[in-house]
Amino acid sequence: MRYFLTFLIILTSMMFYGCGGVSSGNDESSDAPPVGGGGGGGDGGDNPLGSFSKLSSKVADGPIQGANVWVASVRKGPLTTEPVSTDASGNVSVSVPNTVLMTMADDDILYWYAVATADSKVNVNGVNKDLVANQFRFRSIIGKGSEARAGASLGSFVPSPQTSSVSHFSNAAFVIVETKLGRSEPIRPDITTSTGLDLFSNALDAVNRDIADSTSPVARKFKLIAMATKAIVEDGMTQILEGGKSGLEQSDQILLELGQSTNLNLASQFVQAIPTLSARVSEDLTSSLFSAGFDPGVTSVIQSISNQSISTAATVSLPVIRLPSLLDVAPENGVDIVDGIVPAASSPISSGGGLRFRSAFNPGSNKSIYIPAN
Incomplete structure (x- = not known):
């Protein structure tokens, strides 16, 4: 994962290193994942002999109060026994036992997970709006x-300050990674996996490259998902795709479906709100809450994506990154392979009674694999 902490890390987290007072929270009305790591939580208090690593974050769409927050990993799930609640400004600190971090696999991915509870509120233009449990699940x-x-x-594990925030932007990027990995369900602390982690770097690099291109489907989907998140969190909109999933409690499923959608149209209510949602997201890009996380060039690209492009972005397909195994190589002829991304519709080509493949992860190589018919 040579480029893991490149632009996507900046993209998925705004440079706002929050600390401040926090309290433990484990609202049973929100989804509470099983514990995979153990110990920790809270603000850590004393830390004798480096027993804990203290990680700080800020949860924001506007600032979100009363969200339950975990530090989790894709393999292990939650790394503490209980979540911690954000304060009135959205700040939170989580102490993770170093004994847990010492058992992390090289290819595991650590991430913030913040979920709305029945006590959560989002600050919108200075006014606190009540949220319902699971109205957002940010990563x-x-x-x-x-x-x-x-x-x-x-x-002590001290992550980059650029990884210290959780927001509609960080979650939109996470959804695109899930889409590129062909996930059938969102990654959450209660949904762990050890499959395909070696592909995260491919997905992250692809997002890193494409997000700076206003004509790319990734940039359009990114802005669309960020807008849909604001519609769900700030406006309580329950239907984003016509005929798609609905209900605030399915917010993460709705957004993943939006990332993967190629044949569903945007719901009329959302279409009508596109101009105002686009303006709000563009304003967020220059807000002090989020602007430090974006290169000025990327900010201008996202802002330049037109409302017309957003209105058709739901039907744009994002290529799936395939597993690098014998089953995940592309035919020697007839398939255009770019950066290890194999079109999902590609299929082997018969060659002399057998099949001849070249590596999808080394498309410039002259080497190929021949599988005879018998």
């Missing part, structure tokens, strides 16, 4: 398991 990538393990071995 934001923190770093690699190898980095966490190395930091813990020295007494």
